[in-house]
Amino acid sequence: MKPLNTLLKSALLSATLVTTGYSLPVAAQSYPPAVQQLIDRGVSIKGTFDAPGGMIGYVGDMQGRGVAFYLTPDKEHVVVGPMLDEKGNNLTEPKIQELVLGPQNENAWRQLEDADWVRDGDADAPVVIYTFTDPNCPYCHRFRQAAEPWIDTGRVQLRHILVGILKQDSLPKAATIIGTENPSAALAENQQSYSEGGIEVDRQIVSDHAKQIQANNKLMSSLGLSATPSTYYRNSNGNVLKKQGAPRPDELEEIMGSKMP
Structure with missing residues (x-):
C-alpha cells in the first residue's frame, strides 16, 4: 500500500469540487482536525465555499498546484477528489483558477515583464x-x-x-x-x-x-x-x-x- 502522503499528494493535485460561493480565510483561522491534517501535509488554504449536502468546500495550494476538497457535515471527514455534475462536467475548476492559479499566474506575468x-x-x-x-x-x-x-x-x-x-x-x-x-x-x-x-x-x-x-x-x-x-x-x-x-x-x-x- 502506498504511504498516506503519497496518496494524498496524488489525489490533491487533481482534486476538484462544485462550488456555490466562497470566502477568503481569516488570518489565524482555526480549522477542524480533518482539514488541519491536510494543512500539516503542505496544503495552504486560499478560500472556503458552500458545497452541496451541507458540506464546506476548501480551495488551496499544494506545491504551486490548485487543489479542492470538502468537509462533511459532521466535520470529522474530508473527501478529496473530483465532483462532477450529471453530465460529467468538472464544476470546480473555474474556482481553482479564480482563487489559486489565476492570482499566481498574474503575479508571475508581472515578474516576467520585468x-x-x-x-x-x-x-x-x-x-x-x-x-x-x-x-x-x-x-x-x-x-x-x-x-x-x-x-x-x-x-x-x-x-x-x-x-x-x-x-x-x-x-x-x-x-x-x-x-x-x-x-x-x-x-x-x-x-x-x-x-x-x-x-x-x-x-x-x-x-x-x-x-x-x-x-x-x-x-x-x-x-x-x-x-x-x-x-x-x-x-x-x-x-x-x-x-x-x-x-x-x-x-x-x-x-x-x-x-x-
Whole structure:
C-alpha cells in the first residue's frame, strides 16, 4: 500500500469540487482536525465555499498546484477528489483558477515583464507569450519550430526568458545570446544551428552577463517550474495560463491565440 502522503499528494493535485460561493480565510483561522491534517501535509488554504449536502468546500495550494476538497457535515471527514455534475462536467475548476492559479499566474506575468528576456518576432505583434528557454533544450527548439507560422505572419512575439539548466554550456550559451549587440539575431542563430551545437560561446560576454542568466534561473525556480519550455500566455478571456513542457499540437492554437496561418 502506498504511504498516506503519497496518496494524498496524488489525489490533491487533481482534486476538484462544485462550488456555490466562497470566502477568503481569516488570518489565524482555526480549522477542524480533518482539514488541519491536510494543512500539516503542505496544503495552504486560499478560500472556503458552500458545497452541496451541507458540506464546506476548501480551495488551496499544494506545491504551486490548485487543489479542492470538502468537509462533511459532521466535520470529522474530508473527501478529496473530483465532483462532477450529471453530465460529467468538472464544476470546480473555474474556482481553482479564480482563487489559486489565476492570482499566481498574474503575479508571475508581472515578474516576467520585468525580467531579462529576448524578443523573437515583431515588436508590434498583438500576442505576447513568455517562455523559459534553455539553448540546449530540444523541446524548446521544437516549440519554436511549431510557433514559426504565427511569428512569421506577425501575429505572435515570443519573449524568451533564457536560462541555463540542462547542460554545462547552457548558461554560457544563454549569456552569450543575451549579451550580444543583437540578442534576437543571436537567438535565431542558435535556433538555426541547433543540430550543429548551437551558438558559439563568447567567454568575455559570458563573464559580463552570466548574472542575468543566473537571475532568470532563480526566477524560474521561484515560480515552481521544473521543465523547459515553460510558457505563460493569455487565453481569449484575458486570463494568464501556464504550460510546462512542449505544448501538444492541439494546444498550440489556444496558446498562440488564433488558428494556424
